[in-house]
Structure formats: C-alpha cells, structure tokens
Amino acid sequence: MSVTRREFLKLTAASAAASAIGSELMVGSAVMGSPAIDWHKSVCRFCGTGCGVMLGTRNGKAVAVKGDRKSTVNRGLLCVKGFYLHKIVHAKNRLLQPLVRKNGTLQPASWDEAMSLVAEKFSAIIKEHGPDAVAFYGSGQGTTEETYIANKLFKGHLSTNNFEGNPRLCMASAVGGYLTSFGADEPVGTYDDIEHAELFLLIGSNTAEAHPVLFDRLVARKKNHPSTKIITIDPRKTPTNKIVDLHLQVIPGYDLAVMHAIARILIKEGYTDEKFISESVTFSDGKKKISYEGYKRFLEKFTPEYAAEKAGIDPQDIVKAARMFGEAKTAMSMWTMGVNQRTRGVWLNNLMHNIHLLTGKLGKPGCDSFSLTGQPNACGGVREGGGLCHLLPGHRKVAVKQHREEIAAIWNVPASNIKPKPGKHTMAMFSAIAAGEIKAAYIMCTNPAHSLPNLNKYLQGLKDCFLVVADSFHPTETTKLADVVLPAAFWGEKEGVYGCTERRSQHMAQAIQPQGQARWDGEILMDLARRLGHGKNFEHFKTPEDVWTEYITTTKGRDMDLTGAPYSRLRKVRGLRWPVPDEKHPGTWHRFTEEDPLFPKEKAKGRRMYFYNKPDGRAVVFARPDKGPEEPVDAEYPLVLSTGRVLEHWHTMTMTGSVKQLVRAVPQPYVEINPEDAKELGFADKDTAIVETRRGELKLMVRVIDRPRKGTIFIPWHWPEKLANLLTTDAIDPGSKEPEYKICAARIRKA
Amino acid sequence: MYIASMLIKVRPEAARAAEKRIQAIAGITTYGVHKGDTIIAVAEAEEVRDLEAFGKNLMLSDEDVLGVYPTYLTAEEAFSEQDFPAGVK
Numbered sequence: 001m002s003v004t005r006r007e008f009l010k011l012t013a014a015s016a017a018a019s020a021i022g023s024e025l026m027v028g029s030a031v032m033g034s035p036a037i038d039w040h041k042s043v044c045r046f047c048g049t050g051c052g053v054m055l056g057t058r059n060g061k062a063v064a065v066k067g068d069r070k071s072t073v074n075r076g077l078l079c080v081k082g083f084y085l086h087k088i089v090h091a092k093n094r095l096l097q098p099l100v101r102k103n104g105t106l107q108p109a110s111w112d113e114a115m116s117l118v119a120e121k122f123s124a125i126i127k128e129h130g131p132d133a134v135a136f137y138g139s140g141q142g143t144t145e146e147t148y149i150a151n152k153l154f155k156g157h158l159s160t161n162n163f164e165g166n167p168r169l170c171m172a173s174a175v176g177g178y179l180t181s182f183g184a185d186e187p188v189g190t191y192d193d194i195e196h197a198e199l200f201l202l203i204g205s206n207t208a209e210a211h212p213v214l215f216d217r218l219v220a221r222k223k224n225h226p227s228t229k230i231i232t233i234d235p236r237k238t239p240t241n242k243i244v245d246l247h248l249q250v251i252p253g254y255d256l257a258v259m260h261a262i263a264r265i266l267i268k269e270g271y272t273d274e275k276f277i278s279e280s281v282t283f284s285d286g287k288k289k290i291s292y293e294g295y296k297r298f299l300e301k302f303t304p305e306y307a308a309e310k311a312g313i314d315p316q317d318i319v320k321a322a323r324m325f326g327e328a329k330t331a332m333s334m335w336t337m338g339v340n341q342r343t344r345g346v347w348l349n350n351l352m353h354n355i356h357l358l359t360g361k362l363g364k365p366g367c368d369s370f371s372l373t374g375q376p377n378a379c380g381g382v383r384e385g386g387g388l389c390h391l392l393p394g395h396r397k398v399a400v401k402q403h404r405e406e407i408a409a410i411w412n413v414p415a416s417n418i419k420p421k422p423g424k425h426t427m428a429m430f431s432a433i434a435a436g437e438i439k440a441a442y443i444m445c446t447n448p449a450h451s452l453p454n455l456n457k458y459l460q461g462l463k464d465c466f467l468v469v470a471d472s473f474h475p476t477e478t479t480k481l482a483d484v485v486l487p488a489a490f491w492g493e494k495e496g497v498y499g500c501t502e503r504r505s506q507h508m509a510q511a512i513q514p515q516g517q518a519r520w521d522g523e524i525l526m527d528l529a530r531r532l533g534h535g536k537n538f539e540h541f542k543t544p545e546d547v548w549t550e551y552i553t554t555t556k557g558r559d560m561d562l563t564g565a566p567y568s569r570l571r572k573v574r575g576l577r578w579p580v581p582d583e584k585h586p587g588t589w590h591r592f593t594e595e596d597p598l599f600p601k602e603k604a605k606g607r608r609m610y611f612y613n614k615p616d617g618r619a620v621v622f623a624r625p626d627k628g629p630e631e632p633v634d635a636e637y638p639l640v641l642s643t644g645r646v647l648e649h650w651h652t653m654t655m656t657g658s659v660k661q662l663v664r665a666v667p668q669p670y671v672e673i674n675p676e677d678a679k680e681l682g683f684a685d686k687d688t689a690i691v692e693t694r695r696g697e698l699k700l701m702v703r704v705i706d707r708p709r710k711g712t713i714f715i716p717w718h719w720p721e722k723l724a725n726l727l728t729t730d731a732i733d734p735g736s737k738e739p740e741y742k743i744c745a746a747r748i749r750k751a
Numbered sequence: 752m753y754i755a756s757m758l759i760k761v762r763p764e765a766a767r768a769a770e771k772r773i774q775a776i777a778g779i780t781t782y783g784v785h786k787g788d789t790i791i792a793v794a795e796a797e798e799v800r801d802l803e804a805f806g807k808n809l810m811l812s813d814e815d816v817l818g819v820y821p822t823y824l825t826a827e828e829a830f831s832e833q834d835f836p837a838g839v840k
Contacts, residue, residue, distance in 0.1 A: 006752065006827055008839045010793045013756035014782045016823035017793075021758060023785045035825075036834045056825065063829035067822050077820040080806035083755060086824065087799040208810070208818065216818050219760060223788060239810055242817055 009035070016066050020076030037064055040511035041571075043498045045141060045491040046081040048373025049073060049213050050500025052574055053085060055492050055511045062086040062492055062512055071574045073191060073500070079212035089492050089512070095474040096516025099485040106474075106485060111517065114484050115524075118442075119531030121466045121483075125439045126158065133439045135162035135429050138387055139446035140170075140378030143496025143508070145547035146521040147381035148393060149538065150444065153525055156411040157534040161398055161423030162438060165387040166446045167378035168426040169453075172736035173340040174371035175383060177349020180735075181357070181620055183613030184559045185383055185395060188591045189332075189368030190502040190577055194221055196366030199328035201321075202232045203255065203352065204338015204742075206644070208239040211336070211372050219243055229328065231321050233258065234338060235642060236714060237707045246321055249709045250311040252640045252743045253629030256344060259351035260626060261307035262322040264299040266358055271326025273360025279607040281357050282618040290623060298623040310626065312709070325355060330366025336374060337644075341742045346735040347624040354621045362619075363593045363609045373501040380499020384560050384578075385551065389429075390422035393554040398422055410554055412537045425737040427452075427730055434461030442468045442528075444521055445488065449477035453739045454695050454730035455723055470524055477720055488521045489514035495544045497570065503588070505565055506575035522547060556581075559591075559598060559613060629743040630731035631694070633711070637745035639677070640712040641693060643724045669722035670703040671748070672714040678704040681748065688751040691715065693744050696726035699751050713746060752795055755802050755824040759790040765815035766790065772813065779805075788817075799824075 003011070011025075012034050018025045037056040044051040052071025056064030065086040069076035078085075098114035099106040125133050136154045138147055147165065154163045178185045194200075194217045207215045222228045222243055232240060233248045233255055241247055250258060266272055283295040290298070304315035325331055333356065339348045353369045361367035373379055386393040396403035399420055408415040424432055430452055432438040441462075452458050462481045469482040472490040479485045493514040499505045514520070519527075526538045541547050545567040555562040555578070564580040577587035581597050588596050592609045603617060604610035610617040633640055671691050673683055683689060687702040691713065700715065700722060708714045717724035729744040761769040766784045773792060774781045782791040796802045806819040 002838045002840050005830070005835060005839055006754065006795070008835060009754045009825060009827060009830075010756075010780060010795070013754050013793050013823040013825070014780075014791055017756035017758050017791045018782070018785070020822045021786055021789055023789075023791075025782055025791070035830050037825075058829060058834065061829070064823065064825035066824070067820075076822055077758060078822065080803045080810075080819060080821065082821045083799050083802045083806070083824055209807075212818055212820065216760060216820060219817050223763070242814070 020067060020069055040492075040509040041068065042492065042508040042511070043376060043500075043506045044078065044082060044085065045376050047211060048140075048375050048378055048501045049211055050376065050498065050502065050504055050506060050575065051078060051082070051213055052506070053078065053082065055086060057511050060512055062089040068574065073504070074213045077213055077216060086492070089490055090515070091473070093473045093475070094490070094515050095472060095479075095485060095487040096518065097487055098517065099474065101483045106482070111519070114486060115527050115531060118468050118484055119528060122440055122528070123532060125466070129439060131158050131160040132162055132423070133437070134158065134160060135424070135433070135438045135441045136164070137426070137429065137441060137443045137446065137448060138165040138382070139444060140165060140167040140375030140382050142377065142381055142445045142521060143494070143544065144377060144381040144385050144499060144551060145496050145544045146444065146525070147385045147387040148547055148551045149522045149525045149541065151386055151393065152411050152537070153529045153534065155392070155398070155418055156408065156413045157417065157529065157537065158532070159417050159419060161389050161419050161421065162429060163387065163423055164389050164426045164429055165382040166426070166448070166451065167375060167382045168388060168738060169341075169451060169741075170337060170374045170738070171340055171371065171378055172738040173342065173345025173349055173733055176346035176733070176736040177353060177371070180346065181350050181353035181622070182592070183611050183619070184591070186379060186503055186560070187368060187370045187501070188363050189370060190589055191217065192589055193332050193366050193368045193370070194218065197221065197330050197332040198225070198228055198366065199324055199331040200228070200230045201325060201331065201333040202230065202234070202240065203333065203335045204234060205334055205336040205372060206234070206236070206238040206240050207334065207372070208242065210374075214372065215240065229324050231324060235709050235712055246317060246324065248311070248313050248317050248321060250313055251709065252642050252712060253342070253632070254311040256348055256351060256624065257302055257307040257310040257626040258313070258318055259348065259355065260299055260302035261304050261318050262325065263351070263354050263358060264302050265304070265319060265322035266326050266355060267296060267299065269323070269326060272358050276360030276608065277358065280609045280611070280618055281621055282616065283621050283623065285623045295621060295623050302626070326359065330364075331356070331359070331361045332366065333369045334372050336372045338742055340371070340738060341740060343630040343731050343733050343740045344624070344627045345733045345738050347622070347627070350622040350624055353619070357619050357621050363590045371501070376500065377498040379501060379503070380497060380505055384499055384555075389425055392418070393551060394558040395560050407554060410550065427732055427737060427739060430458045430461065433465050434458050436461070436464065438465060440466040440468070442470070443478060444470045447476045447478045449481055450720060450723065451725065452730070453725050453728040453741055455725045456696055457730065470521055472518065486524055487516060487518040488524065489518045493518065494520045497548055503560070503577045504575040505562060505570065505578065507567060507570035509571070520544070561598070630740050631729050631744045633745045637693065637747045639746045639748060641691065641727060641744050641746035642708070642712060642714050642742050643717045643728060644714060668701050669719040670715070671700040672703050672705050672708050673748070674708050674710045674712070675704050675706055676710045678702070682750070689748050690751050691727065691746055691748050693727040693746045695729065698722055698724070698727060713748060752797060752827045753799055753802060753824065754793060754795055754827060756791065756793045756822050757806065758820045758822060759792055759809065759816060760818040760820065761788055761790060762815045762817065763788040769813065769815045773809070
C-alpha cells in the first residue's frame, strides 16, 4: 500500500510528536521512515529557556525543525515560536548584501566599500573626538563568541567602555538583585528544581505565553503531584491563570509592599528557618547593616491591610499566599519583566530573594528564587561575557584593577587600554547619541529604534550619528536609520554558544552556509579590527571554537568557571551548567552549597550555604522602602499603561473554523481595556481610541476584555506601525539602569 | 504546504471532548489522546504564521487547552521525489 508524500510527511510529523512523549502511533500499514534530512543540534533563538532544537537540512537548505528529545530542558517540545525557526532562515526580508546610504537612500555596496567606510568614519571620529565618541550596542541574541570579539575590540583595543547590550533593558534588575542579595549574578538553582517544588510563586511573568516550555513543566509537576500549588502576582489575568490556585491581581507598581507583608507573616507565624538565618543571612537597609530585630521592626508597617490597600487587593489573599509559601516544604519563585522593568526592579528582586532566605528555601531541591530570561544568550554572552559598560568577561568589572589586568593579559593589550570608569549604560548611551556626544555607533543583532522606551526622544539622534547596523534582516526600524547595513549570518548559518537561564552553555552547530553575501558577525568585527589597525590580536581566531577557547580561559577560577566546557565536549552534550571547572565535572545544580565545586568547606564550617562572593559568606535580606512607580496616575492621566512582549492573536470564532479562517482573525494593533473602565468611558469592543501619555499618543483599536485590572490598560508592543514605546517612560532604576517599561500614566479618549 | 506536528496538553478530565473540538478544525488531523492529557495533532497550513496563530488561538480560546507544543515542522515543497522512500507517491 502506498501513501502520498503529504500523508507520509504527516505521519513522520505525528511520529515525532509521539516519540517526544515516549508513545507509539498505530499507523496501520503506512510506509514508515523519514525523508532524507540531515539533522544538526542547535538551540532555539527566541527566548532564554534554552530549548534544544534539531535543524534539518537538505541540499544546503533548512527544510525542517524538531524539538531535541535529548535536551533536558524541553525534552522534544517547542513552543509556537518554534514554528518560525527554519522558515526565517530563508525569509523574504533576509538581508543578502551590504547597504550604504548614498544621497539619502540605502544602496547596495560591496563588503570592501562598506567596511572601508565604517573603518574610515570610526578612525576619524576617534582621532578627532576620542574613543568615547564611539559606541557598541549588542544583544542577548548574539553568540557569546560574537560578544566576546566585540568586547575585546571596543574595550581592549579602541579603549572605550561605551559598550552595552539590550539585556540592560530586560534583565539588568535581576543582575542587580542577585549581586546585592547573593554576591554573584545568576540563579542558585536550575530547572531541575521544578520537579521538586511543592509551590510556585510567579510574579510579573505570563509564563504560559512567554516561557511555554517551562509552563508545561509546571503543568506536569501539578499533574504528577496534585498537591502542588501555584500563586501568581500579576496585574493582568493571562493564560497562566489556567493552572493558578491564587491570583493577587495587584495595581501595577505596588507589589513591593505585598512582598514585605508576606515576609512579615512568614516571621510572625513561625515559618522561618532560624538556623539558616543565623548561619547564612545578614540584614541591611541598603545603606548599612541592621539587625534581625531591626528588620522585624521595619516590617511592622507592612500589615496585610497596609499592603492590600496599596496594591488594591484583598488582605486575606496576602495572608493566604504567605501561609501557602510558608507551609510548603519546598518553593520556587519565578519572575521576569514585570519585576525587572521597573524603577525599583532591583529592590523587588531583593524582596523575592528575601522570602527564600528567611525560610531557607534556597540551595536545595525544589527551592529557588529564579529569574527567567527573555533572550537566548543574555545570560551567556552579555552577563557572563561582560557585554555591558561596567563589566569584563568572567563576571569581572572594569572598575577593579586586578580584573582589568587579568583580561588585558589575555587580550594581549596594556592594562591601561581598558578604562577603569564604566561607560555609558544603554539609556545614557542613546541620550549621548541624541546629544551628539557619541558620533558613531555599531549596533549588532538588535533593533533599538523599536525597543527603546520614549522613542521620540532618541530617533533623531540615531538618524544624525554615523550608524552601522549588522543584522540578518532589512528593513527594521533601526536599519531604516542606518548609514551602513551589514548582512549578518543568521541562526543555523553559524556556529556558537548560547547560555540560558539555568547557567547552561549549549553549542549550536552551523547547519548551512550564510545566505547571499551574509557573514558571521565575528568575521565582520574582526574585519573592522584589521581595518582599524588592531588585527594582530584577532588573527588566531580562525573559527568560533578558537574564540570560545580563549573566552573560557577568562572564566578559569571564577564563579562561572567554564574551563570544563570546551567545544569538544559541548558538541557531544546538551549543554553544561557552570561552574564546570574541569572536563570530568558534570556541572552544578545548586551554587553556594557542597555541590558547588567552588564551595569553601573550611570557611563554611558546616553551614549548608556559604555565599562565597560576599565577604562574610552571608546573603543579604534587604529592608527596602516600598516605593511606587515613577509616574503614578493622577487626575490628568488617570490610567496605568502597561506594555507586554507577547504577540497575542485573538478572535471571537468557534473552533469549528479552519486554520486559515482562524488566522484571518489576527487583529490589528489594539489596547486592552477592562470592561468596567470601558463602560465608564463609553467604549465598545473594536472602537478606535487615542491612547495618550506625556510622551506621545497612538490610535488603536479597543479590545474590551477582562484581562487588565480596572484602572489599567495594556498594549502589546510588537507592531512596528504602532510603536508602543512612543508612549512608555524612559525613567530608569537607579541601580540597574533598566527602564520602567511596565508602568506609566495614561489617558484614553475616542478617536 | 507546511506540515507540523504538535502536542496539545489539555485538562485530563476534558481530554476526549477537547480532541473532538480540535478534530473538527479543518486542516487538523488528530492522532488520539496519549498519557491521559496529551493530544497528538498534525496541522497543514499555507503559511507558518497560520500555524503560530492556530497554536496561540487554541491556547487562548479553549479553556481546557493548557499548552500547544510543536514537535516537528517541515514543508512539502522542501523535498523532491528521491528524498522519499519507495512507496511514497
């Protein structure tokens, strides 16, 4: 019996699905097997979960994609974003040749012409205005090797620390939280804790849509252990609520008081781990050490009633949440942009860590305070690789003389080449571009003309400066403004390493050749280095492996030691979680415990956890004030505007339509309004509204839906034709310098 | 034509009913409920964005659907005749 090609492909696809869950399909007498495909091990490039992906190629083209069953992260599953993985390699808007702006328009050019112009401009600007007149802005989507080369060129050879990456806009507050609370960036635990947790506290995270594969692990945990509880603290109702036991739907910006109130109840009702506190915890008000008693006094103000009034919720729900957290033997907190993109994002991160430190629910199976990452290599290339203005590779800082000397020795440059003063953080960098102080910028693998907050303030500066953009796609909002656009190899067309949320570094194979004239970003940067007279120290980088080999020497003996993770090993395994100090080491589940190869047993003297990057080995519980948002609502702008990263298709059809019909229901850009607000303001579903903030206005379709709480509106930020960031505030967290995308005051009227 | 398989995770108590609803969607073939809460489905669509939208819409509009997880995606046009085993026409 024969089958058609389509039927055969359908059966192949169905079999792959069955095999991902260890099931078998009864497909009758169908001819089984699979079409001739070469499979290459890779990592998804969409979010920070780190899902293993197999990219299928045939005759030099990407033809298929499937989840990697051997990946311990996703076990063969992908999320809907994964549908795009191989398709975008050959997308119609792939940039296939260099473009140079001539007479106001971008025109095709040769690589030599484009790179000569870039080198000439950068040289002239540095000569006339000094190295700080140029800047680099990278991405949590570039590979670690690419960020490393750029870092070495700009900080080590051009001598400017004006070097940033877009993770500043999404996870800098998490970094600040980990550093101040635990003394070292990145989580204590890993995804393995999910399978041991009795309770999950999700805050500022729509896990179901933003991190679906992790959401599935929560669903599975609940299915296998029905007593598992899930609490969410979020101003919006989202699909995550489908598995939630308790939802604290707070007014945006007032959850710090809630976290303090939870801590207060944990102490008052005896849920604390006093031994752990006495051995491994200290207390601070942010300026000086305080006593445990002093911390308790600080908390007195945060009664459930006080916090509930601030946050607009029921005080009993706060009590319930605290008791659920306290009674669970194990608990894991997870959060993302709703916590980080705040003017007090670092403080809120601290308060998340506080409740784990007070209860000792940290550093053991099922217990962690775990920040989820939004980009595939924000942790690896940018946080670990030192891709921010104050950092150097291997969790080092430019301000520390020893760190500059160590890195300068590896880079083969005088230590004086690396400046001790941090460069301009992202918002300061784009302000300096707007002010004409930074005259040339190299932007790699990111789209700031779409993603910066309060965009109107920065767009003219980007037009005026000499802007070089290396990207795989054109047009983007940023390439439209560029003087030179360089075609970069895309995912699947280059080899490299991504480091995901759980400290796991994973190797991605090159599966196909770059499209058109596209080049690997590392090669483009080394070409620039040569043309600027710094080629010698990059000559030994013949392949990405050479770059990685040098990079991991910067990590030796550091808290994020990757010495035991050379390419030869990474090619075989599904990633390794640092610290991994030698090639026999399996990687580390819990840091700061005896499992951690860097754990100093002698200093720890029997303590379960020793935070070795803190002088006294103790993590810090912070008594931070419960500051609200930077721009609270007022009579003039009475609504809270929040923006989100999730593209939500929605429709009003029944599921009896076809896929095609369902898709036709994909909406135009919209603003979500709570039904009560809509009634008061006289809006009906699909009306047109003008949403206005102090920075701009947008005309949008109204979607009346019981998702945002009353008094708040929500706009997805994805549509280039309706840039939500024209409305958002660029106020930043004073510690992390991360903008408060999530909250600003707005008003709305009929168009 | 794009062909994609996916695992659709549903509430166990509603699995059979959910499969019936999904089965009724044109362009979708289901291959049973597995492990009590997982429907194996294959979608055929002209555009990848159709598949993404389908997945999102299913998640957002069906209360019993807890997640939609692609496992394999390919396109019929990516292959020529010799790429298939004998017996496939």
